[in-house]
Amino acid sequence: MNWGHKIVxxxxxxxxxxxxxxxxxxxxxxxxxxxxYYAQEINYQQKLNKLSNTAEAGKSVLVKQKGGEVILxxxxxxxxxxxxFYHPSRKIFDRTFKIALTDQVQKIKRSExxxxxxxxxxxxxxxDQDFYQQSTIYIQ
Numbered sequence: 001m002n003w004g005h006k007i008v009x010x011x012x013x014x015x016x017x018x019x020x021x022x023x024x025x026x027x028x029x030x031x032x033x034x035x036x037y038y039a040q041e042i043n044y045q046q047k048l049n050k051l052s053n054t055a056e057a058g059k060s061v062l063v064k065q066k067g068g069e070v071i072l073x074x075x076x077x078x079x080x081x082x083x084x085f086y087h088p089s090r091k092i093f094d095r096t097f098k099i100a101l102t103d104q105v106q107k108i109k110r111s112e113x114x115x116x117x118x119x120x121x122x123x124x125x126x127x128d129q130d131f132y133q134q135s136t137i138y139i140q
Contacts, residue, residue, distance in 0.1 A: 061074050078126065
């Protein structure tokens with residue numbers, strides 16, 4: 001085999017590799033963090049105000065996993081709002097729950113969440129004051 005054949009083989013292998021990479025790239029799912037990220041960016045100051053309220057009041061929600069449940073312990077007995085479990089790698093695994101406290105505690109069954117890393121965004125209102133907290137948890 002002479003050098004001309006080797007060059008042709010190298011080009012064919014390179015073209016096959018590039019073709020394979022193009023096919024794989026088109027099969028990959030790319031989820032946006034949020035569909036309405038422009039609107040969220042406009043309202044970012046409100047989020048900062050809620051974070052400031054949380055820090056100033058010294059209120060934080062304790063997020064832990066125990067047994068087959070994720071347990072969120074709130075600083076107040078009465079709160080309204082949402083708990084959003086954001087799964088960074090797949091949007092289909094994101095879950096949102098309404099806050100429904102029982103003795104300052106909200107329990108979420110482990111079976112409602114897929115295993116993986118989550119960012120827990122908690123937005124709640126107590127005594128006409130808004131609060132926001134962001135935590136991370138690994139669901140096993």
